[in-house]
Structure formats: structure tokens, C-alpha cells
Amino acid sequence: MKKIDCTGLQCPTPVSKVKKYFDSIGEGEAIVLLDNEIANGNVTRYAMSHGYHVESREKDSVYEVVIEKRGCLEILEEEKKVSILISSDKLGEGNDKVGDTLMMRYIDVISEEEKLPTALIFLNSGVRLVCEGSKVIEGIKLLEEKRVKIYCSATCLKDYKLDDKLLIGKRVDMTEIVEIMNSAENLIKL
Incomplete structure (x- = not known):
């Protein structure tokens, strides 16, 4: 499983790193390490909005977000101007x-x-x-x-x-x- 260490990083950098990784693969998993609640919420929301399976847990003041991209639901929205x-x-x-x-x-x-x-x-x-x-x-x-x-x-x-x-x-x-x-x-x- 890929580890994406985003501790010490401020948003939007953690979301950008997660996006870059998942855009580069077809399917797979990653564990994202975060050290603040805002980044945890933003990464979790990003992953969920893309149909990925997400589990977040806090351990020793570090958030571990496990994200899985497999047979994701394609979220279709009408493009608006x-x-x-x-x-x-x-x-x-x-x-x-x-x-x-x-x-x-x-x-x-x-x-x-x-x-x-x-x-x-x-x-x-x-x-x-x-x-x-x-x-x-x-x-x-x-x-x-x-x-x-x-x-x-x-x-x-x-x-x-x-x-x-x-x-x-x-x-x-x-x-x-x-x-x-x-x-x-x-x-x-x-």
C-alpha cells in the first residue's frame, strides 16, 4: 500500500498530493498521514467525492486516512457554466x-x-x-x-x-x- 506522508503540510497541499497519486493510477490503495483535523476533513471529502472508499482514524495525534480506488462509482454531474x-x-x-x-x-x-x-x-x-x-x-x-x-x-x-x-x-x-x-x-x- 502506498504511503503518502502529508504531516506538517497545510491545505491544499495534502489534497493536491492525494489527487496527483490517484490520478496516476487506475486502481489501488494509499494510506495518507495527516497531522491536523482540517487536512483530514479535506482529504476525506475529496476522496469521497470521487467515489473512493475511505476510512479515517486518529492514532497518536496523527490521522490515518486509508483510501481505496477500485471499481469506483463514477460521479456524473452536469457541467455548469x-x-x-x-x-x-x-x-x-x-x-x-x-x-x-x-x-x-x-x-x-x-x-x-x-x-x-x-x-x-x-x-x-x-x-x-x-x-x-x-x-x-x-x-x-x-x-x-x-x-x-x-x-x-x-x-x-x-x-x-x-x-x-x-x-x-x-x-x-x-x-x-x-x-x-x-x-x-x-x-x-x-
Whole structure:
């Protein structure tokens, strides 16, 4: 049985490691070692959502999650058009450093997901994320390579004096932004 040691790792890294392993095999088992309840819950939910058999137990302050991928139930869901409106270059409120880190991790995680959004729409200070100097530009480029449409407010680019700094995405006006938002079945605002 494969052992995946995720002790000392913060989410989403344990889920990413488990996903990478199970994506690389047809069938098999792994025991995942975790040292915090949040990671245990996230890994367990991930495995269950993919139809894997899961058993979790705590032993000496370490969670052992046994995951088995055999003849898994295929979970079929209808694909929905999801657009994400990103109106800030930081995720959350408060500490700027934490907000930067959270946004970097968010972009990294969604770029690795199987279910991708249809579009990312950048407004307000969010336009900084698709311009020169962006710490997340590689993740956004990866999303575009995976056919996620990237849109950027022309008005916001002009207002933030970034007209000539745009690296990725299509400049759009408010009419186009409203059309994109209205065509989405689900709209997520960050």
C-alpha cells in the first residue's frame, strides 16, 4: 500500500498530493498521514467525492486516512457554466500579505482542478493580476491554456494606468462584462 506522508503540510497541499497519486493510477490503495483535523476533513471529502472508499482514524495525534480506488462509482454531474468575478488583487480583507498569499494559493488550486470555470473576469484592483508584476500570472496562463476565457475591464486598466502592462486576457467594456455574467449559470465573486 502506498504511503503518502502529508504531516506538517497545510491545505491544499495534502489534497493536491492525494489527487496527483490517484490520478496516476487506475486502481489501488494509499494510506495518507495527516497531522491536523482540517487536512483530514479535506482529504476525506475529496476522496469521497470521487467515489473512493475511505476510512479515517486518529492514532497518536496523527490521522490515518486509508483510501481505496477500485471499481469506483463514477460521479456524473452536469457541467455548469461558472464564471468568477475577481474584483481585488488580494483574497479576503485585512492583512495584505495574507491576502496576497491566499490569492496565489487560490489561483494555483483552481488551475489544477478538473472542473474549471468558464471565465475569469478581472475588475477594479483585480486587473493587477493579469498585468506585468503579477505573482499569479503563470497560474492564469495555465488556466487560459486549459480554455478558461480571461477578461479584463478596459476601464479599470485605464484607471490603474495599466493599459500597456496587460499580459493576458481580452480587454472588455461593461456591456461585454454584463453579457458574460448573464451567460453564466453560476457567478462567483471574489
